[in-house]
Amino acid sequence: MISQFFILSSKGDPLIYKDFRGDSGGRDVAELFYRKLTGLPGDESPVVMHHEGRHFIHIRHSGLYLVVTTSENVSPFGLLELLSRLATLLGDYCGALGEGTISRNVAVVYELLDEVLDYGYVQTTSMEMLRNFIQTEAVVSKPFSLFDLSSVGLFGAETQQSKVAPSSAASRPILSSRSDQSQKNEVFLDVVERLSVLIASNGSLLKVDVQGEIRLKSFLPSGSEMRIGLTEEFCVGKSELRGYGPGIRVDEVSFHSSVNLDEFESHRIIRLQPPQGELTVMRYQLSDDLLSPLPFRLFPSVQWDRGSGRLQVYLKLRCDLPLKSLSQELSSPEQKAELAEGALRWDLPRVQGGSQLSGLFQMDVPRPPGPPSHGLSTSAPPLGLGPASLSFELPRHTCSGLQVRFLRLAFRPCGNANPHKWVRHLSHSDAYVIRI
């Protein structure tokens, strides 16, 4: 059970503090935690720290520290799960989790904490139950408007932009039922995949790992039944085979406890009645058996003249994604490269499928101390020339091939217009490393 809970900003300023049991000191514990955290030696983990009979467990979320203290030997998995659930709940209630939104909505936060935790024991974290108890309204920074587009399309042309909800659309707070239901009923379904790849210096693939999640954020009234249909050829495990051809395969799948899987075996349809707010419907993992080609391949060649200390790195980046035509003519993307903090950073705002980009970089490397080279300039890269790490986002693409075929709502909320359904597929890199 929990003794205290507090939220600190990234600089250590306490934003929220709540003491549940009154047995572990006062507010200065927040300051103590921050000092301990910043003073920790590099090899010790900050996740669980101990001080005078108290254990501090925290997570970092959106730049904030969410910390609990306890004096009992509790389950770390349970506490971490509680902290992430709290972070999600606070995000649901305040719009998005951040220093600004928390400071504006202190009343809501304390009310939430009162309902979620009683004397340090978790009562409930389900949005359903909490809605009945939370009275305070959340304060938003500016009124939400669907016309708040991030970029304006060409005048008159039917661009793709107007059919795309801006990225801030999903980050508005869940409103309580008492307020005026003037906001649109919407539901956002995201298929997000994290790609982790390791390629050795000789080009061979050492490791590939895909972690995927299907996340749902629903603004519909609770109880609306929803059916999500996935690709029919989707197989779980190595032995299953469905349909013709190689199909789409994942190693393991796990579902949220409220999901109904009656039709999953036969038609790959998931049924659920989601509460308002965020929910992770399904999680899956895939490793080592990626059927689609890797999105990016890098062909580096390095020439290093030890005598003069000049390092030439020629990078050829090839994008192996299928070419998807865009209806809009893009202006030439601005690339830039800079050398900072001992790393070369090459920004490419947009890369088209099937294209190839190359860049030649010249750097002067100070000569390392040691005996002078024996005449021959070695072409082997100098020590410490680290791997190339790519970080990217692939919209409308999933590495495993899993797609959401349809999202149907069984129950039409009375009186309101047709609810909007936004389905998005996205892959981004978790750690895409190519060794040189």
Added chain:
Amino acid sequence: MPYLGSEDVVKELKKALCNPHIQADRLRYRNVIQRVIRMSKLDQWGQAEVLNFLLRYQPRSEEELFDILNLLDSFLKSGSPGVVMGATKLFLILAKKFPHVQTDVLVRVKGPLLAACSSESRELCFVALCHVRQILHSLPGHFSSHYKKFFCSYSEPHYIKLQKVEVLCELVNDENVQQVLEELRGYCTDVSADFAQAAIFAIGGIARTYTDQCVQILTELLGLRQEHITTVVVQTFRDLVWLCPQCTEAVCQALPGCEENIQDSEGKQALIWLLGVHGERIPNAPYVLEDFVENVKSETFPAVKMELLTALMRLFLSRPAECQDMLGRLLYYCIEEEKDMAVRDRGLFYYRLLLVGIDEVKRILCSPKSDPTLGLLEDPAERPVNSWASDFNTLVPVYGKSRWATISKCQGAERCGPELPKTPSFTASGPLIPEENKERVQELPDSGALMLVPNLQLTADYFEKTWLSLKVAHQQVLPWQGEFHPDTLQMALQVVNIQTIAMSRAGARPWKAYLSAQDDTGCLFLTELLLTSENSEMQISVKQNETRTETLNSFISVLETVIGTIEEIKS
């Protein structure tokens, strides 16, 4: 009380929980257990709490055990990591007599653990890695096929990378050793010096089993001539030749040249030790040591100087001609000019030893050059799962055993500080037994043979354990009439220094009580009082941990008198 669902559910659990001595009332608790397990509407927090409560239960038979395991099976597949780990811990503890069931559970939890290790949340990743290491202590091959999941990613924080390197070191087997070593070799040239050193130590760990490959890698690393790498490699070599003498030759060939790249104390000590012990195989050993001797005046670390003395003495025994002169100079410096007394003493000791004679020196300094058996002692043997099962899913694996021991010691000291004797609460509410009866009751302990120790603090668990292990020494039935208040009995027993461990509430049928007492020789008396539904007699069963008939009889007479007094009072 955590939220566990509807009113009835809570009532059931409360009933079970208010009886802290579960084994004492098996029948009632067993039904509640079954109901609790079958509760369907719990959310993940309720489920985790239920799993925690069930840890206290010991199933009576194998059948019951497997019954419970089957009912709780679905918890292992839950989407919430807290519930899955809680279920795993419960299964491991319940099935402590069935190692194959434990292994099975650990196989099933592999998937969720690996998913947690690759989670987006760094904190969850770290905690999962600590638990993976815990499991590897008992089942080293458990994660061997998934070694790729433990490769370090560039952007991970340092503490996670260190854990992953440790895991990689522990899951090495014949099939994956090649790839793991290659990966670790990549880490040895990492930008971060700490991480590179950790990787090198890990390779040193693997070298105990796969010596040749590792020595080759370490030798290559020496060729890079980087300070932070060389010093750690030399330290690893020093540890390795002690445990695996077969690699000495290879090490000796690799050593020449690395003295130029070592600046720190640990590295120098390791190098000097190697040169001293294996100097005859290293051609330029005397010249390297000579360098050190030349610079001994500017040497800042006394540990290095002491190591130098010993090493030079050893080398002198094997290569006297080359070392004689510099040994003399070194001894002169250490005895005459050295300010650190420990170094001076050692120099003086060696000088006097030399004066005694060369044979004596040989006898003392020529120690064995390696001790492979030490490796067997050091390597922790596979620990049985039961040794750490109760620590699973707690903070113990996260801190590590040694740190946890220090923490609990500090906590223990704090808590023992204000020692409050456990007085029963009702003494504050006024005497229930009128004064004159108390006096009568108090006469008894002075009857010579039996002196019961006051303030006996026996824990419930200990009582349970002892009760179950002893046989009944004496059984008796006393006539009993009508109702009475248990508190009165408890207080009366307290007066004669008999402690009440558990007592049913008034009016319950069958009514039970468990008592304990200890006499001044340490002999324990455990008693069960049972009042059946007929209400006409009280059954007393007494167990004694040492068979002594006289003391037993005295105890029984005390007990009888107390009960008789209560009988009289209420009537």
